[in-house]
Amino acid sequence: MRRGTRPDRRPDIGPDIRAEAAADATADAMDETRDDKGNGTMTVKIVIGHRLGKGQAVADGIRAAGGEPVLIPGPGADMKVGDVMAAEEAALGISFCGSGGAGAVTAKAKYGHEIEFGMRSAQAGVTAVEQGRTVLGFGFLDSEELGYAVTEALLKKLGETA
């Protein structure tokens, strides 16, 4: 599936099963790859959806921390975070708008993700990751620092649970 396209809606299987499926998907979302010397490296996909079509700085920060950003193009991208996370089997989604809440609650309603929204700092995002949230909603905070900090926290958390 191409990035940024909208997959078919999943059947309504109930909130508990959706939440369990979202948690399982997150646990499976860390791929182990090995270089030619057999050294393993962990990669995680993190989806970014920005109401105004931005998010490049966050993507740069994710990449710098060793993650793989999936930046949804175009205005209104925040509303597609849950869909693209499912399509890409991503570990985390980040939604940006006035509060980031619209993308986050949509992802929760459709896929059962644990969410936090209304955040305005990288540290708040780190705390949310540590608490097991899988979709993070922020105000407009397109910064490398945010992408780096959240990715670092996610890699640490997934490493602990692997």
Next chain:
Amino acid sequence: MIHLTERLAETVADSSAPVDAADRADLGELLPLVQYEADQQGLALDDERLLAVAVHCLAFARRVRGGEYLDPLGDELYTEVPADRLAAARHLIDTYCGPRGYTAPDSEVLLLALHFEVARRSGDTCENPT
């Protein structure tokens, strides 16, 4: 609207800032204004869109109550929304904010208007707008 508020409350119950009594009171005033404007524009908001608008309203109402102001947004972004619909969003916001002594910045107007534009572009329109 009560149903929508409760659905929103259930959805964000596990977040660090669940819906409280003050939120319910504010949403009880704000969401009907939003529904009225959607009707005026001939928009039939589906469940997904309603929830998205509702959580936006929740965050907005909290900013108003807390006296917080969003930073300005780039001028080029305002070209995404026709002037008459920006004016309608401004009217809605001022109707809500006036009694609260809060003057909302243009960024709030644009963000609300964009919710309506997203609904319009995704086809959530009535054949016979009221």
